[in-house]
Amino acid sequence: MDQPPQTYQGHARAIWKLGMPLILSNLAMFAIHITDAVMLGWYDVTALAASTLAGTMFFVIFIVGAGFGQAVTPLVAAAAEENDDTQVRRVTRMGLWLSIFYGLAVTVPFFWAEDILIAIGQEPEVAALAHIYLQIVIWQMIPALMVMTMKSFLAALEHTAIILWATIGTAVMNAVVNYALIFGNWGAPELGIQGAAIASLSVTIMTVLILVLYTLRVLPQFELFRNFWRSDGEIMARVFRLGWPIGLTSLAEGGLFSASAVMMGWIGAIELAAHGIAIQLASMTFMVHIGFSQAATVRAGRALGRRDEQLLRQGGITAIGMSAVFAILTSAVFLAIPETLVGLFIDPNEPARDTVLGVGASLLMVAALFQIVDAAQVLALGLLRGVQDTTVPMVMATISYWIIGLPASYMLAFTFGLGGTGLWFGLVIGLAFAAFLLMWRFWGRSVRIAPSRPVY
Numbered sequence: 001m002d003q004p005p006q007t008y009q010g011h012a013r014a015i016w017k018l019g020m021p022l023i024l025s026n027l028a029m030f031a032i033h034i035t036d037a038v039m040l041g042w043y044d045v046t047a048l049a050a051s052t053l054a055g056t057m058f059f060v061i062f063i064v065g066a067g068f069g070q071a072v073t074p075l076v077a078a079a080a081e082e083n084d085d086t087q088v089r090r091v092t093r094m095g096l097w098l099s100i101f102y103g104l105a106v107t108v109p110f111f112w113a114e115d116i117l118i119a120i121g122q123e124p125e126v127a128a129l130a131h132i133y134l135q136i137v138i139w140q141m142i143p144a145l146m147v148m149t150m151k152s153f154l155a156a157l158e159h160t161a162i163i164l165w166a167t168i169g170t171a172v173m174n175a176v177v178n179y180a181l182i183f184g185n186w187g188a189p190e191l192g193i194q195g196a197a198i199a200s201l202s203v204t205i206m207t208v209l210i211l212v213l214y215t216l217r218v219l220p221q222f223e224l225f226r227n228f229w230r231s232d233g234e235i236m237a238r239v240f241r242l243g244w245p246i247g248l249t250s251l252a253e254g255g256l257f258s259a260s261a262v263m264m265g266w267i268g269a270i271e272l273a274a275h276g277i278a279i280q281l282a283s284m285t286f287m288v289h290i291g292f293s294q295a296a297t298v299r300a301g302r303a304l305g306r307r308d309e310q311l312l313r314q315g316g317i318t319a320i321g322m323s324a325v326f327a328i329l330t331s332a333v334f335l336a337i338p339e340t341l342v343g344l345f346i347d348p349n350e351p352a353r354d355t356v357l358g359v360g361a362s363l364l365m366v367a368a369l370f371q372i373v374d375a376a377q378v379l380a381l382g383l384l385r386g387v388q389d390t391t392v393p394m395v396m397a398t399i400s401y402w403i404i405g406l407p408a409s410y411m412l413a414f415t416f417g418l419g420g421t422g423l424w425f426g427l428v429i430g431l432a433f434a435a436f437l438l439m440w441r442f443w444g445r446s447v448r449i450a451p452s453r454p455v456y
Contacts, residue, residue, distance in 0.1 A: 007314075008314060008317070008318055011299070011314055011315050011318035011319075012318050012322060014299065015292070015295045015296070015299060015315070015318055015319055015322060016322070017158075018155075018158055018160055018295040018298060018299070019160075019291045019292050019294070019295035019322075020291070021160035021161050021163060021164035022155060022160050022163065022164075022290075022291040022294045022295060023287065023288050023290075023291030023292070024164050024167075024168075024291075025160075025163045025164045025166075025167040025168075025291075026287035026288075026290050026291050027284070027287050027288075028164070028167040028168050028171045029167055029171075029287075030283065030284060030287050031171050032170070032171050032174050032203070033055075034280075035171070035174060035175050035178060036051065036055075036174070036178065036196055036199075036200070037051075037052070039175075039178045039179065039182050039183075039196070040182065040193065040196055043182050043183060043192055043193075044192065044193075046125060046126060046129060047129055047192055047193040047196075049126050050126045050127075050128075050129030050130040050132075050133060050193060051129075051130070051133055051193055051196060053117065053122060053126060053127075053130045054113070054130035054131075054133040054134045054137065056258065057113065057117075057130070057134065058134065058137055058140075058141070059254070060251065060254065060255075060258075061106050061141070062141060062144060062145070063247060063250045063251055063254055064102075064244075064247035064248065064250070064251050065098075065099060065102035065103065065106065065141075065145050065247060066145060066148045066246075066247060066250065067243040067244055067245070067246035067247025067248070067249075067250065068095055068098040068099050068102065068145070068149070068239060068240070068243035068244075068247070069095055069099055069145060069146075069147075069148030069149035069150075069151070069152050069243075070148065070152055070243065070246045070247075070385070071095065071152075071239050071242040071243035071246055071385075071390075072091055072092055072095040072149055072152040072153055072156065072239065073152040073153075073155055073156045073294070073297050073298060073301065073385070073386075074156070074242070074297055074298075074300070074301035074304070074385050074386045074387070074388050075087075075091040075156075075238070075239065075242065075301070075388070076088050076091050076092060076152070076153055076156035076157065076301075077156040077157075077297070077298045077299075077300075077301025077302050077304075077305065077386070078301045078302070078304045078305035078388075079091060079305065080156060080157055080302070080305065081301070081302040081303075081304075081305025081306050082305045082306075085221055085222055087235075088153075088157075088222055089222050089223060089224055090232050090235045091235055091238075091239060092149065092150075092153045092222075092224055093224065093228060093232065093235075094232050094235045094236040094238075094239045095149040095152070095153070095239050095243075096146060096149050096150075096228075097231070097236060098236065098239055098240060098243065099142070099145035099146055099148070099149050100142055100145070100146070102145065103141040103142035103145050104142070106141065107138055107141055107142075110134050110135070110138040111135075111138075113127075113130060113131045113134045113135075114127050114128055114130070114131035117130055117131070129193050132193060132194060132197075133193050133194070133196070133197045134197075135197075136194060136197035136198060136200075136201055137197045137200055137201060139201055140200060140201045140204045143201075143204045143205050143207075143208045144204050146208050147204060147207050147208055147211065150208065150211040150212065150215070151163050151211065153215070153224075154211065154214075154215070155294060155298055156298055156301065157219070158298065159214075159218070159219070162210075162211065162214045162218075163211075166207055166210045166211060166214075167207070169206075169210070170203045170206055170207050170210075171203075173202070173203055173206060174199050174200070174203045177195075177198065177199035177202055177203070178195065178196055178199045180195070181194075181195025181196070181198055181199060182195040182196055182199075183195075212225075241391075242385075242388055242390055243390075245390040245391045245393070245394035246385065246390050246394075248394055248398070249381065249390070249393065249394045249397045249398070252394075252397055252398040252401050252402060253397065253401055255401075255402075256401040256402065256405060256406060256427070256430065257279065257427075259406055260275070260406075260409060260423060260424075260427060261275060261276070261279075263409060263410065263413060263423055264420055264423060266414075267413065267419055267420055267423070270352055270355050270356055270359060271359055271419065271420040273352075273356055273360075274342070274356050274359035274360035274363055274420065275363060275420060275423075277342050277345045277346075277356070277360050278342070278360055278363040278364050278367055278424075280345070281334075281341055281342075281364065281367070282367050282370060282371070282374075285326075285330045285371060286374060286375075286378070288323075288326055289323050289326070289327070289374065289375040289378050289379065290378060292319055292322055292323040292326075292375075292379060292382070293319075293323075293378045293379050293381060293382030293383075294382060295319065295382075296315070296316070296319035296320075296379060296382040296383050296386060297382045297383070297385045297386040298386065299315040299319065299386065300312055300315060300316065300382075300383050300385075300386020300387050301386045301387075301388075303315060303386070303387075304386065304387050304388065312387070316383050316442065316443075319379060319382070319383070320376070320379050323375045323376075323379050324372070324375065324376070326375070327371045327372045327374075327375040327376075328372070330371050331368035331369070331371045331372060332368075334364050334365065334367055334368040334371070335365055335368045338360070338361035338362075338364040338365055339357050339360075339361045341364060342356070342357055342360035342361055342364060343357060345360075359420060362420070362421050363420055363421065363424050366421060366424040366425055366428065367424065369428050370424065370427065370428050370431065373428060373431040373432040373434075373435045374431050374435075376435035376438075376439060377397070377400075377431055377434040377435040377438055380393075380435060380438030380439045380441070380442050381393060381397070381438060383442050384438065384441060384442050387442075389441070389442075389445075392441060393438055393441060396434065396437040396438055396441060397434050397437075397438065399433075399437075400430050400431070400433040400434035400437060401430050401431075401434065404429060404430045404433045405426055405427055405429060405430015405431065405433070405434075406426070406430065407426075408425075408426035408429045408430060409422070409423045409424075409425075409426025409427055409430070410423075410426070411426070412425050412426045413426065
């Protein structure tokens with residue numbers, strides 16, 4: 001395997017080569033979610049509301065288990081740099097085991113989804129449709145977690161092109177199956193929300209098959225599925241220790257934005273609609289930073305495998321710099337044409353268009369600051385995961401999101417009467433605090449590679 005370059009230009013080329021397919025695959029995944037929302041919105045607004053509710057319920061549970069798959073990336077990257085194919089196989093296999101075990105454990109509550117949703121105050125009609133959706137999507141949990149693990153395995157080995165093409169292919173497949181089964185086109189039955197669920201399940205299963213077949217054909221030296229049933233307690237414990245903080249960190253961040261949506265709803269329907277538009281735009285650009293963060297995890301993991309502190313520092317500086325440049329550019333766009341961007345999401349004949357445009361534009365201008373601090377904190381998390389440091393960062397991130405960010409949002413929005421703009425400034429404060437603490441953690445401690453075992 002090629003040795004990592006030693007110059008900043010070389011690092012930039014390597015990160016770009018590794019990160020670009022990951023960025024594009026993240027955007028393709030984002031397109032899948034947008035396609036689902038648009039098609040269900042065309043079919044029936046209640047079905048869209050139910051799928052949004054069900055999707056949120058599924059995602060909150062999924063994101064915790066996804067930590068086990070994400071833990072595979074730094075462990076495999078370090079093992080690959082040491083040319084230890086056996087360790088690569090052991091880590092990935094136990095990542096798949098943990099994903100399957102977690103998926104089986106969390107499947108049971110979904111059978112009572114309707115009762116749970118009604119108990120938390122959802123409308124019966126929406127809860128009933130969400131239940132129908134979840135009874136199909138429930139079978140997606142295990143394959144979705146396996147996809148996360150296989151993507152982490154392939155990314156760590158710098159086989160990212162297959163991740164991109166698999167995601168693009170399944171995005172197209174998702175749109176076609178949705179169009180057929182939601183609306184009953186091309187002779188297919190009209191299944192509405194059930195059709196959307198079948199499309200999601202089919203796409204996930206197809207992605208697993210593509211990634212597994214690619215691994216068997218292109219990377220046979222790892223013998224990933226030979227004697228797959230054999231347990232490995234030592235490696236399973238290692239993946240578990242590294243993975244559960246990753247999952248909880250993701251849950252804390254996702255929960256922050258869910259809570260912000262709830263608080264925005266307290267302010268008003270117009271503000272909530274504008275919030276939704278601004279979040280969509282910010283999320284789209286955030287996909288780029290996630291790709292840089294994933295690339296940074298791989299590069300840091302390889303530096304750890306080589307015990308090369310200089311390589312880790314140079315790679316960290318380069319990844320942060322590349323993400324910062326993109327954040328500055330997108331911030332400039334948000335500041336320059338906020339109303340134009342928000343207007344893309346609003347029907348020209350909508351009576352409340354001007355009001356939504358005004359609120360959305362103000363939120364998007366705050367999102368210009370949001371871009372920079374959000375990019376910094378996710379890059380720091382990626383680098384810390386690369387050096388297998390996840391528990392303390394989890395605590396730092398949770399404190400920043402929930403002890404600093406959420407109360408700041410509430411106070412600025414309601415106590416000081418700044419409304420939606422104040423709420424978003426609170427998010428900026430929480431994310432900025434996370435960025436500072438996590439960068440301090442990386443540059444202050446984790447960047448110093450110990451001669452023996454990594455930190456957890």
